Amino acid sequence: MDPHRDGHAENGRHDGDGGGDDTNGPLPKRPRPSPPISTAEIRDEFSHHDPAVARVNNGSFGSCPASVLAAQLRWQRLFLRQPDDFYFNRLQHSILRSRALIKDLINADDIDEVSLVDNATTAAAIVLQHVSWSFTEGHFNKGDAVVMLHYAYGAVKKSIQAYVTRAGGHVIEVPLPFPVTSNEEIVQEFRKALELGKSNDRKVRLAVIDHITSMPSVVIPVKELTKICREEGVDQVFVDAAHAIGSIEVDVKDIGADFYTSNLHKWFFCPPSVAFLYSKKSRASSNLHHPVVSHEYGNGLPIESGWVGNRDYSAQLVVPSVMDFIDRFEGGIEGIRKQNHDKVVEMGKMLAESWLTCLGSPPDMCSSMIMVGLPGCLGISSEKDALKFRSLLRDRFHVEVPVYHCSPKDGENGSSSVTGYVRISHQVYNVEDDYIRLRDAINKLVQDGFNCTKLPSS
Numbered sequence: 001m002d003p004h005r006d007g008h009a010e011n012g013r014h015d016g017d018g019g020g021d022d023t024n025g026p027l028p029k030r031p032r033p034s035p036p037i038s039t040a041e042i043r044d045e046f047s048h049h050d051p052a053v054a055r056v057n058n059g060s061f062g063s064c065p066a067s068v069l070a071a072q073l074r075w076q077r078l079f080l081r082q083p084d085d086f087y088f089n090r091l092q093h094s095i096l097r098s099r100a101l102i103k104d105l106i107n108a109d110d111i112d113e114v115s116l117v118d119n120a121t122t123a124a125a126i127v128l129q130h131v132s133w134s135f136t137e138g139h140f141n142k143g144d145a146v147v148m149l150h151y152a153y154g155a156v157k158k159s160i161q162a163y164v165t166r167a168g169g170h171v172i173e174v175p176l177p178f179p180v181t182s183n184e185e186i187v188q189e190f191r192k193a194l195e196l197g198k199s200n201d202r203k204v205r206l207a208v209i210d211h212i213t214s215m216p217s218v219v220i221p222v223k224e225l226t227k228i229c230r231e232e233g234v235d236q237v238f239v240d241a242a243h244a245i246g247s248i249e250v251d252v253k254d255i256g257a258d259f260y261t262s263n264l265h266k267w268f269f270c271p272p273s274v275a276f277l278y279s280k281k282s283r284a285s286s287n288l289h290h291p292v293v294s295h296e297y298g299n300g301l302p303i304e305s306g307w308v309g310n311r312d313y314s315a316q317l318v319v320p321s322v323m324d325f326i327d328r329f330e331g332g333i334e335g336i337r338k339q340n341h342d343k344v345v346e347m348g349k350m351l352a353e354s355w356l357t358c359l360g361s362p363p364d365m366c367s368s369m370i371m372v373g374l375p376g377c378l379g380i381s382s383e384k385d386a387l388k389f390r391s392l393l394r395d396r397f398h399v400e401v402p403v404y405h406c407s408p409k410d411g412e413n414g415s416s417s418v419t420g421y422v423r424i425s426h427q428v429y430n431v432e433d434d435y436i437r438l439r440d441a442i443n444k445l446v447q448d449g450f451n452c453t454k455l456p457s458s
């Protein structure tokens with residue numbers, strides 16, 4: 001691949017989703033398909049899903065409709081048909097078009113604030129690598145703090161360990177109550193952690209806040225926590241919103257964080273894998289770099305991210321096709337969000353009622369996922385049990401759902417209290433029968449006197 005490209009992006013053509021031949025100029029208006037999409041059409045769009053499996057776990061890997069997969073294939077073929085033409089005349093322009101759509105969707109001020117990267121893990125590495133350099137280049141003092149939630153995603157915690165702890169930073173975890181009943185409980189714990197962070201003359205350099213924690217899944221009041229960070233003198237705020245776009249409203253200006261990332265392949269129907277990283281215009285954002293260094297190093301994160309070597313960029317190019325898919329639903333993305341939220345709450349309540357348990361959070365603290373307590377008699381008493389129980393549901397009942405272990409609170413009796421939760425998701429392809437199968441599987445296990453002690457130990 002020739003690294004010495006001049007004006008590559010701007011000399012190219014627009015690409016009507018891999019097929020068009022439009023000329024330079026403003027982005028073409030996409031014709032709006034008329035909603036609503038029918039149930040049969042939705043079924044067709046997801047007919048590649050294994051029909052034997054009740055898939056109530058959109059949260060882990062997301063899902064991609066057939067029409068978007070077809071668009072992705074068109075991009076891949078276009079590249080393979082004439083790679084040089086694609087590289088010199090189409091790729092950058094087409095990435096720009098996806099970024100423009102995302103910019104509008106998240107209410108960013110400027111397209112230069114939006115980069116497309118592989119996933120939220122990569123976005124976290126970009127932000128944390130910047131923190132690491134700040135320590136090694138002497139902008140931060142050894143012992144300065146980074147605050148993160150106890151329920152931060154495991155891979156992001158490891159990234160903090162790799163980039164912050166190793167560089168001399170001090171990491172403070174915010175313990176969060178679960179089950180949780182109000183935002184106030186979260187805010188209180190967060191304030192306490194910031195106080196701790198600022199003790200011993202330390203400065204808190206970064207707060208890493210999830211918008212929707214993964215496990216257990218709870219919507220965090222990020223706008224309020226960001227505001228508190230500003231009042232308390234925290235240098236920067238990074239919101240890990242891996243689950244956000246497509247499942248809750250995202251308005252980066254309103255939230256006010258410095259960095260905000262969301263996967264597009266979880267709840268936004270993109271194929272794996274693509275995420276956006278928003279970085280508010282500032283001195284810090286101009287110092288962000290992609291961890292994979294290539295020819296564009298130093299030209300700003302969005303441009304660096306648009307070329308990290310020869311690879312398949314098609315997942316980044318299908319955003320216009322995703323918008324077309326979304327436009328087929330009544331109310332577009334807001335309509336999808338609302339329907340998923342309402343339905344997951346309804347299904348969560350139905351399950352909790354049948355199992356005589358409870359929800360892990362009030363409905364207004366959940367998105368398109370909700371935590372539902374499992375009967376205590378199942379004896380889920382460790383994370384290992386939770387994982388084995390999840391495999392049991394997959395292997396014996398063909399139900400796919402993540403399971404969470406939660407230690408009983410002091411004074412609670414393990415056999416009667418809830419020690420395990422399922423995290424159920426609702427996406428447009430789900431039907432009530434998926435949740436009924438889950439309900440019945442658990443009820444059957446309870447009736448049969450199942451207990452996790454009966455699971456093989458290895």
Ligand SMILES: Cc1ncc(COP(=O)(O)O)c(C=O)c1O
Nearest residue numbers: 119120121153213214240242263
């Ligand atoms: C809160 C959170 N952060 C980060 C990630 C990582 O996402 P990915 O594996 O797509 O990089 C996840 C994945 O589920 C997540 O839930």
